Amino acid sequence: MDLEIARFDPAAADMAACHDLLVASHHVDLPGEPPLPLAELVGRWARPLPGMGTAERWVGFRGDDLVALAQVNFLDAENSAIGVTHIVVHPAARRAGIGGAMLRAVLPALRERGRRVIEGWEVVAGTAGERWAAAMGFRRVRTVVRQALVTAKADPSRWDVPVPAGYRLLWWAGGAPDAVLDSYAAARGAIHDAPLGESDYRWPRWSPARVRAAEAEARAQGLEQRIVAAVHERTGDVAAFTEVCVHPRRPDWGYQRDTAVVAAHRGRGLGRSVKAHMVRWLLAERPALARIGTTTGAENAHMIRVNREVGFTTLPSMIAVQRAVSPGTRPA
The missing domain is CATH 3.40.630.30 (Gcn5-related N-acetyltransferase (GNAT))
Structure with a gap:
């Protein structure tokens, strides 16, 4: 060779x-x-x-x-x-x-x-990469649906989504306001309900200190981290949020990161509302933004549907594959 x-x-x-x-x-x-x-x-x-x-x-x-x-x-x-x-x-x-x-x-x-474990997260389903991974002893552990909102092709009327009764929206770039930090950290933990298939990856265990550390890391890299949150009027707690980052090296792209709705507040349309308002906010301040990309576990049909309702279109899926580092052992 x-x-x-x-x-x-x-x-x-x-x-x-x-x-x-x-x-x-x-x-x-x-x-x-x-x-x-x-x-x-x-x-x-x-x-x-x-x-x-x-x-x-x-x-x-x-x-x-x-x-x-x-x-x-x-x-x-x-x-x-x-x-x-x-x-x-x-x-x-x-x-x-x-x-x-x-x-x-x-x-x-x-x-x-x-x-102990090797995972590959960037294998395009149905390509030579998937066949190679199988030949190397990897098994598929998760399928990830990729979606993108191409702003020039999107219908802006999809972003005319009301805020559900009993909630108000709060948005910020950078650090979360101190008044909602605790409930925002708890809301970030709500993503633990999102399925991860058979991957060994585990969602971060969010705390106020970890939120602040993640915000500092984003600032250090020059990432513009934007959050739109739905706040429950009666309690003042964050009930849902969505996060998009824009990098100075690629200012015409938005990278959708976590979106989560606290279990007690699901079924009210909060996910769609915060996502739609995020798009409006981004385009109001960044009219040159051309694309927002997102990934969602294939089992999470609800979030995939919400993304489509906001204007995201579906791209070829990725798969996550896994094998043990040492032959003859099983990932633990």
Whole structure:
């Protein structure tokens, strides 16, 4: 195979070549969808997005040609047994054992970090990536529905959603107001009801201190973190919220993060209301915003329907795959 694998060296890296490889793969696996711009790739590799822990990378060369990349994110806190691994092989170099060689190259680092489980979250359903994962001993543990709201094609009337009786909306960019911090942290915990399939990933255990830490991490990365929350008038508690982040390196895209409704307040249309008002707020202040992307577990039919009602369209699904780091053991 004549493949040379080495640790990624940021000081010597040809980021344009890395980007070209990823774009070539993207065009095959997700045709018609815009790839990640070079500046965004550089930024993400310099500092992983919030919640993804630290990252290490490997590169694979045939002669002078970069043909493969591997990245492992070492999650922390309640997910410190997982190494989220993404391996990309140039389409022209596939089916030659390169992906398997890259996987074997990252295993020692996973063991050194005490990881029991490898999960891959960026496998496009029905593509060569899914077939490769099965051949490498991975099993599908979750299906993720991808949706996008393309603002130029959306019907603004879908955002004319009233606030349900007994609630008022509160929105902020950056830090949550002190007056609602405790109930907002509790509302973030309501996402624990969202299904995760058979993935070993666990939702964060939110507390006021963890909220403040996450806000500080977003600020440090230059992320514009926006929250629209529904507040219960009688108690003053946050009953629902939605979160969208905009990155300065990609200011025309919004990244939908968590949305949750506290169990006692479900069935009143709060999820649709906060999402619709989020879109209106974003476009009022950022008229050049072209796209908002979101992902939802396939089992969560309610949220998928809410997204469609607000104007999101469905894209090819991703699957999460998993295997044990050490052969012959079962993920625990």
